[in-house]
Amino acid sequence: MKIVVIGAVAAGPKAACRARRLLPDAEITLIDQDDLISYGGCGIPYYVSGDVSDEKELRSTSFHMVRDNRFFEEAKGLNVRTLTRAISINRKNKTVLVENVKSGEKEELPYDKLVIATGSRPNVLPIPGVDLKGVFTISSLHKAIAIKEMISKGEVERAVVIGGGAIGLEMAEALTDLWGIDTTLIEFMPQILPNIVPPYMAKMLQTHMEENGVKIFTGEGAQEIVGDDSGRVQKVITPKRELKADLVIMAAGVRPRGELAKEAGLQCSSYGAICVNQRMQTSDPDIYAAGDCVETLNLITGKKTYAPLGSVANRQGRVVADNLAGIPSTFDGVVGSFIMKAFDVAIGSTGLSLEVARKEGFDAVQSIAAMADRAHFFPTQAMMFMNLVVDKSTKRVLGLQGFGKMGDGVLARINAVAGLLGKRPLISDISTLELAYAPPFSNAVDVLNTAGNIADNLVSGRLEIVEIEEFCSWMDGKTEHSDWIALDLRHTKEAAPWVERYSDKWMSIPYDQVRSRTAEVPRDKTIILICNAGTRSYEIQRYLRSQGFERLMVLPGGLNVIRRIKPSWWIA
């Protein structure tokens, strides 16, 4: 059997190598138009930052062999052709027309089974100046090497990153943290990580990045990139400002490279991704496809989606190999798991954000838990935030977003839910989720269990909350709510400066005195209950409701959230 695999970065080599192990007699040819293959593209920001010193590390095995042509030929037993572009597929004759990108020489490669793993290409903004010297996308190791060369030669004083998704944010950190480059990130949408985390959490991340030196402007797109006479980039123009730059990185997402498949008559999505079934077969049963070039299924919405991730590509590549060998493995779809480091914090997500869930027609609400990531008496404890998205009517869990100290603590909660999400979990599955517990790792009631408990209280109507954005707007004086008053349940000394500054709308009764001082709570106001995490507020909401108070709202996540947003009215 002759197997040809087009594309040698992630899904392609995975499919080829496992096919080799399963089908010892097959003739397997791996082709790629590039000369650098099988690299960890997600590692590019860490290579640029200097955390990874040599690009070879991104394309080495854990036992320090470089994954080049020789490696795949000698160690893996494949035929490898780099600098070889696939031009067209002749499905009738079962051949691929390839061209040597250096010599221009063409050749027909016969196949019994074909694997398309052509990946994605970065979006280039439709604005002037994208071709200037010093303007890059993060599309290949070559570009990464060129960027790092510019930086290490001292050619970059100021950089602009366009795009506030994961890659843009990681690149902004890389430039700022280790190289001290004056870096500005702009994001067209009103928040960074749009559609991935809720606005308040994006703002927490933004504040943290700003405190570490990255300037961030949201709701602001690039209109033009301007260069000097020599064709070098000089500045980026937005509707609000001009940003000087020696280096511009466009990180505006990617789109599938599906042209080869489409021209061969294979079924593709409207945006060019190759359609595959669960066995990763295209509309031609002898042709498989995997990785960034294919469309997949969102297991929560049941709709088709695009999930260009190295982790997905590798798992799909394995499924391709299995099916080539007659093993009926399937790749059923994705829930959309995500995690990112940003300076000293980790932020992650799995499943749907509230915004996306509502767009998809769910009757969604979110519960916010703010709690120590481990036993609060354990010395290394730090605040962790869990945002659980649930469907109100069915109590189904739709997604989780998390924010905490850098380390694997956020990962531990995201992974716990990621594993479950495909099984249609309910809120009670999260409340009773049996996470491993010991004081150095978690609380007896983990922050994730708590997020489940809060969601339960929320959908059953026992907990009523004020939207964080609405609360901030009221405190800012932007929204008038003349009948609102904040009841601060913290210790008197914590509340005092707030009462002093916001006396017209801020009062203090410590949590443990509310039962004995109920008479002081105004009955003609809507009471916004304030504490650090939202826990004391919920308890007092329950108590006051039992005392006939009706207009009560808890600030979810409490001042622990507000503290990390640092609005203008924050008292340090």
Added chain:
Amino acid sequence: MKIVVIGAVAAGPKAACRARRLLPDAEITLIDQDDLISYGGCGIPYYVSGDVSDEKELRSTSFHMVRDNRFFEEAKGLNVRTLTRAISINRKNKTVLVENVKSGEKEELPYDKLVIATGSRPNVLPIPGVDLKGVFTISSLHKAIAIKEMISKGEVERAVVIGGGAIGLEMAEALTDLWGIDTTLIEFMPQILPNIVPPYMAKMLQTHMEENGVKIFTGEGAQEIVGDDSGRVQKVITPKRELKADLVIMAAGVRPRGELAKEAGLQCSSYGAICVNQRMQTSDPDIYAAGDCVETLNLITGKKTYAPLGSVANRQGRVVADNLAGIPSTFDGVVGSFIMKAFDVAIGSTGLSLEVARKEGFDAVQSIAAMADRAHFFPTQAMMFMNLVVDKSTKRVLGLQGFGKMGDGVLARINAVAGLLGKRPLISDISTLELAYAPPFSNAVDVLNTAGNIADNLVSGRLEIVEIEEFCSWMDGKTEHSDWIALDLRHTKEAAPWVERYSDKWMSIPYDQVRSRTAEVPRDKTIILICNAGTRSYEIQRYLRSQGFERLMVLPGGLNVIRRIKPSWWIA
């Protein structure tokens, strides 16, 4: 409604406080025989070590209020009676007879609903000397305070910990690490953490603890504890040695305090745990029970089990409160999640170990993955070990054990599987588990996915392994296998000292040269394939099998496992 809750450590306060929030008009009384209540018992080792400086921190809220009588009365709105022991339950009259442990005064407390949360008591070994001064169990905060007092007065030079479960190991670390006490731990079973992790992983942990100064003897029980004339402990005697000690800690497990329930005629298990349904109701529908005193269900075996854990107690307490208030919540059972810090490593488990799975009648095997915990090019990467236990015939996942660097990395994998285990996952659920991925957190193919892939190869017969213990025994010369030879696939320079020392049974062909040097591989031997992680060995096993070799065995986890066991024949 009158609710009486007996026991105020974990499940009791949880049930009482939530009942308060759900039932504002109920009269809720919380009683406990102790004066220190609502403390984090799992924090005791960290209090003894000094990580937690004051015992009050173990019984404080995250907002630094001490959870004493006043707190539960004023902040939570409960009636609290400490130093009050429940003597008997009159189910017909619905009263509890209680006694003030100081004054001896007795009283009948009426109830409409009763909650029993009497917890557990530590096992005391049936050997002489357990009552000597300086011999402790870890059963209450009072004992912890007494131990720490002894230590801080400088009265303890040498300590013996009896029992190699989590608490014993944590206490051994606490004594050694921060106080520098000469500490010996003895465990009656052949390994520490028996039935929780596989023997090789227990041995990795033991080696690490020994390197940090804890002496550990397994397969060795205490026969007698000997004291001096003043009744102070002097030494512990085992069949093999005498261990001098100023302090002895018995950490030999706990058993339920079910007597009160049993004497009231409630259904209890043979070992004294209270039987409850999923709503935590005892055989008397007006009496609930939760926490260390109840029996629960193992969701994997479907059999009754005993799971005395603070995390379980809290979740059960919440379910009790819900049902008191007419909310039909259930606690369905446990999978048995566990995690522990030991010096610089974390070790965790969820579900069944291989040993337990086989005892339970499963046709179980285990796959061992040894891999970097994050991208191998990321600077902070460290080796992580995942041991996945699966049923061979059904491909069902039964359990996972993990070992890695201290931090939340092991937790992130244990939690991912813990969430799924109740949903009867298959190996393919682990292979395709969509863990969140970015280079600072994981690999594109996570070590957990890899454990799934290895399990898949194992149960399908594509991978054949040698048992680690059998391999070690052969290397030690304890087991004769004259037809075995180790084929070392590492770099020549890594393999050289091994070939030199073990020339009769050790040969070297680097991984990427096997295809061109196949003729050198002996056809009359059973070939044990050796590399660092097992990955290269598996690939070469596939290749050599395709070349007609039949007797091939991979050393699972490779020398990365052996290195951490440090057998006598190890070459540093």
